[in-house]
Amino acid sequence: MACFQSWTTTLACSPHGVPADMPVKHATNLSLSGDVLDAAKRLGINISQVCDNHLREVVRHEQERRWREDHADFIAAYNATIEADGLPLDEWRSF
Secondary structure (H helix, E strand, C coil): CEEEECCCCEEEECCCCCECCCCCCCCCCCCCCHHHHHHHHHCCCCHHHHHHHHHHHHHHHHHHHHHHHHCHHHHHHHHHHHHHHCCCCHHHCCC
């Protein structure tokens, strides 16, 4: 079943008509500061979208931090090897 079709693209859809690669959204409750919430509503800011985007960035940064932490020993060993032996194939590098 095609959800969207143009002369160049056809996107597959879930049974609900949402593109298959779109993340499923879930309703949740948040506690936000009243003054900020009121200001955002007055300004027409999509609170759900802003929260989703910011949380996505926070999650990405935390995943990166944990990856660096989990692989710190390997990275240190690799850097020590490069420091001691130089880059692989460095003798053939022309720049």
